[in-house]
Amino acid sequence: MASVRLESVRKEYENGTIAVDDFNLSINDGELMILVGPSGCGKSTVLRMIAGLEDISAGTLLIDGKRMNDVSPVTRNIAMVFQNYALYPHMTVRKNIELSLKLRRIPKTDRKLRVEETAALLGLEDVLESRPAQLSGGQRQRVAMSRAIVRDPSVFLLDEPLSNLDAKLRAQVRRDISDLQKRLCATMVFVTHDQIEAMTMADRIVVMRDGQVQQVGTPNDLYKNPKNVFVADFIGSPSMNILNGCLVAGSDALQFAFVTGQIWEIRNVKIKKGSEAFDKIGGPIFLGIRPEHLAIEGAESKIAGLSAVVKSVEPLGGEAIVLVELIGVKDRASSNPGESEISVDTHGSSFSDQKQTQIVVKVQGRFQFTVGDEVIVYLNDDPMVYLFDTETQMTVTGIVEAL
Amino acid sequence: MTIIGMIMLLPIYYMIYLAFSKPGTEYAWPPTFIPRPIAWENIRDVPNSGDVPLWGYLRNSIIYTSLATLGCLITQSLAGFAFARLRFPGRNLLFGVTVAMLLMPFVVTMIPRFLLFNKIGLSDSIWPLIIPFWFGGSPYGIFLMRQFFLSIPPEIDEAAKIDGANSWRILWTILLPQSVPVLVALGTLHVAYFWNDLLGPLIYCQSQKWKTLPQGIIFNYQSNWNPQYALFMMSALLMLIPTATLFLVLQRRFKQGFLFSGLGGR
Numbered sequence: 054m055a056s057v058r059l060e061s062v063r064k065e066y067e068n069g070t071i072a073v074d075d076f077n078l079s080i081n082d083g084e085l086m087i088l089v090g091p092s093g094c095g096k097s098t099v100l101r102m103i104a105g106l107e108d109i110s111a112g113t114l115l116i117d118g119k120r121m122n123d124v125s126p127v128t129r130n131i132a133m134v135f136q137n138y139a140l141y142p143h144m145t146v147r148k149n150i151e152l153s154l155k156l157r158r159i160p161k162t163d164r165k166l167r168v169e170e171t172a173a174l175l176g177l178e179d180v181l182e183s184r185p186a187q188l189s190g191g192q193r194q195r196v197a198m199s200r201a202i203v204r205d206p207s208v209f210l211l212d213e214p215l216s217n218l219d220a221k222l223r224a225q226v227r228r229d230i231s232d233l234q235k236r237l238c239a240t241m242v243f244v245t246h247d248q249i250e251a252m253t254m255a256d257r258i259v260v261m262r263d264g265q266v267q268q269v270g271t272p273n274d275l276y277k278n279p280k281n282v283f284v285a286d287f288i289g290s291p292s293m294n295i296l297n298g299c300l301v302a303g304s305d306a307l308q309f310a311f312v313t314g315q316i317w318e319i320r321n322v323k324i325k326k327g328s329e330a331f332d333k334i335g336g337p338i339f340l341g342i343r344p345e346h347l348a349i350e351g352a353e354s355k356i357a358g359l360s361a362v363v364k365s366v367e368p369l370g371g372e373a374i375v376l377v378e379l380i381g382v383k384d385r386a387s388s389n390p391g392e393s394e395i396s397v398d399t400h401g402s403s404f405s406d407q408k409q410t411q412i413v414v415k416v417q418g419r420f421q422f423t424v425g426d427e428v429i430v431y432l433n434d435d436p437m438v439y440l441f442d443t444e445t446q447m448t449v450t451g452i453v454e455a456l
Numbered sequence: 457m458t459i460i461g462m463i464m465l466l467p468i469y470y471m472i473y474l475a476f477s478k479p480g481t482e483y484a485w486p487p488t489f490i491p492r493p494i495a496w497e498n499i500r501d502v503p504n505s506g507d508v509p510l511w512g513y514l515r516n517s518i519i520y521t522s523l524a525t526l527g528c529l530i531t532q533s534l535a536g537f538a539f540a541r542l543r544f545p546g547r548n549l550l551f552g553v554t555v556a557m558l559l560m561p562f563v564v565t566m567i568p569r570f571l572l573f574n575k576i577g578l579s580d581s582i583w584p585l586i587i588p589f590w591f592g593g594s595p596y597g598i599f600l601m602r603q604f605f606l607s608i609p610p611e612i613d614e615a616a617k618i619d620g621a622n623s624w625r626i627l628w629t630i631l632l633p634q635s636v637p638v639l640v641a642l643g644t645l646h647v648a649y650f651w652n653d654l655l656g657p658l659i660y661c662q663s664q665k666w667k668t669l670p671q672g673i674i675f676n677y678q679s680n681w682n683p684q685y686a687l688f689m690m691s692a693l694l695m696l697i698p699t700a701t702l703f704l705v706l707q708r709r710f711k712q713g714f715l716f717s718g719l720g721g722r
Contacts, residue, residue, distance in 0.1 A: 104614075104618060105618075106614050106617070106618075126617050126618045127617070127618065127619070127620040131618065132618065133614070133615065133618050135611040135614070135615060136611075137609055137611055139609065139611035139612045139614065139615035140612075140615075141612065141615075141616070141630055142634060143633045143634050152616070152619050152621075152629075153618075153619035153620055156619055156620035156621055156625070157620055200615075200619075204619075
């Protein structure tokens with residue numbers, strides 16, 4: 054297997070569209086790297102440039118230290134699995150797997166042996182003489198994988214290979230690919246727009262937006278330490294809640310003021326003195342909280358938090374995704390939470406009004422409230438909050454949690 | 457519809473009626489629904505009944521039809537592939553010109569083409585009928601092949617490219633085997649056209665040895681002062697058999713070809 058390195062890679066199309074710009078990434082030998090991002094962010098373009106299916110407008114691509122910009126796809130010794138598998142419909146599974154070996158003039162006996170070994174590895178022995186149209190989605194996916202494996206490539210490139218599978222099969226194939234990657238110690242570059250796929254499979258993830266790298270890191274790193282609002286919003290399901298307001302000076306605890314002036318004191322989180330966040334006190338800020346770090350109590354509860362009304366409930370069995378609309382801040386001492394309503398100023402902000410006044414809470418276990426109930430939303434025992442600069446949208450450091 | 461259908465079938469009925477009439481009794485009075493007696497011997501007599509036996513014409517027709525069809529299928533596949541898959545400067549302009557050629561009737565190029573072949577000394581042969589079809593032939597075929605290739609996902613080509621195939625190999629190993637229905641459809645249309653072509657041979661095939669079947673049939677039975685309509689129609693009827701059989705045998709694939717290329721109705 055091999056390492057892959059992209060240095061200041063750029064892709065500009067003839068019509069002037071820039072698909073990828075200043076892309077730097079180093080993929081280690083035997084690593085499963087996942088490129089993730091919304092549609093049109095350039096992740097497939099990066100993969101196609103590594104494969105040699107797209108020219109590189111500027112920058113350098115190195116595979117195992119060798120410059121590959123102008124090398125033909127076949128000489129790069131890469132294998133690619135396409136979203137629609139791209140199996141040759143008129144050929145049997147055997148011939149589909151065998152073609153690359155045949156084109157490399159590998160003797161017939163060797164070819165037969167390698168095809169059968171690969172088919173056995175992926176459990177395709179019984180369908181070797183079938184045509185792709187006779188196979189199920191999962192089998193086709195495995196044929197596509199076999200076709201990649203049989204060549205013994207330096208790098209595997211996978212372009213959304215699970216998106217045509219149903220949810221159950223997808224989870225299965227996800228595990229299979231991870232196992233296979235570990236067994237073969239393969240260098241894999243995997244493209245997906247599904248962040249669950251990225252989180253569960255990757256050694257490291259690259260989050261992309263508008264052709265540029267937003268952050269590279271392990272799944273845990275991206276989840277815990279997102280570099281900016283985009284990564285924070287993209288990684289995690291449901292997405293992080295982002296609230297618009299400002300930091301207020303006062304007690305030790307983090308105090309977040311909504312633009313109406315109502316102050317939410319988050320008692321178990323504080324700002325480190327002299328930190329970047331400390332400097333932001335008195336200025337505008339985005340406050341980010343993941344749905345799984347919030348909890349809900351009934352309005353009659355004495356707990357301090359945000360007063361809200363339940364707007365919708367999505368029960369998922371073991372947990373529920375609850376959408377609530379904020380109506381006010383409830384202090385521990387206050388008995389009338391809805392006294393002054395929260396209204397959020399959206400001027401100069403990229404977030405929609407709805408996003409700021411409605412927040413999502415992930416509740417473990419059975420959810421006891423129904424739509425229309427008044428509730429208190431508060432940070433749970435595992436609090437993680439994030440602050441983001443409203444202009445640069447970068448993470449502001451200096452928060453200390455779990456006092 | 458049935459009545460219109462019947463009217464459309466009337467000339468064919470009349471052709472069959474005449475084909476099985478005894479020579480000399482084609483216009484016997486009173487007319488009968490089927491000829492009496494049915495002259496089955498016309499089938500046997502037709503090949504050698506005219507001034508010149510039909511076998512020579514048949515040979516020329518087979519050469520013309522097969523070589524021209526082969527030329528069309530090869531060059532139209534290549535051109536269709538180039539327009540659908542290869543990137544080269546002026547591709548869209550060139551394709552536009554090709555499609556515009558659909559609007560140009562044969563008669564417009566008929567005289568310049570004749571002068572050209574006359575100049576290179578090929579005018580009295582079937583080669584001027586065949587050679588143009590080894591250079592693309594009809595734009596319709598190019599258009600049809602392009603549309604078909606566009607319906608095949610480009611990822612299949614890309615997968616083959618990564619597997620080590622060049623453009624020739626992609627066309628030959630990956631795309632053409634998938635194109636059988638459309639090649640059959642196109643081939644059938646071409647065979648029918650070349651087999652029945654009369655205008656082309658009339659222009660180029662002046663001497664007896666190059667005449668094709670439609671030309672020969674007319675020459676044999678209609679050009680003298682005593683037209684033999686029974687044998688004339690029988691030879692025309694026999695001439696229909698190859699194309700009709702081809703169409704009947706390949707009917708299913710013929711329809712598939714147009715459906716796959718996105719040009720068919722539902």
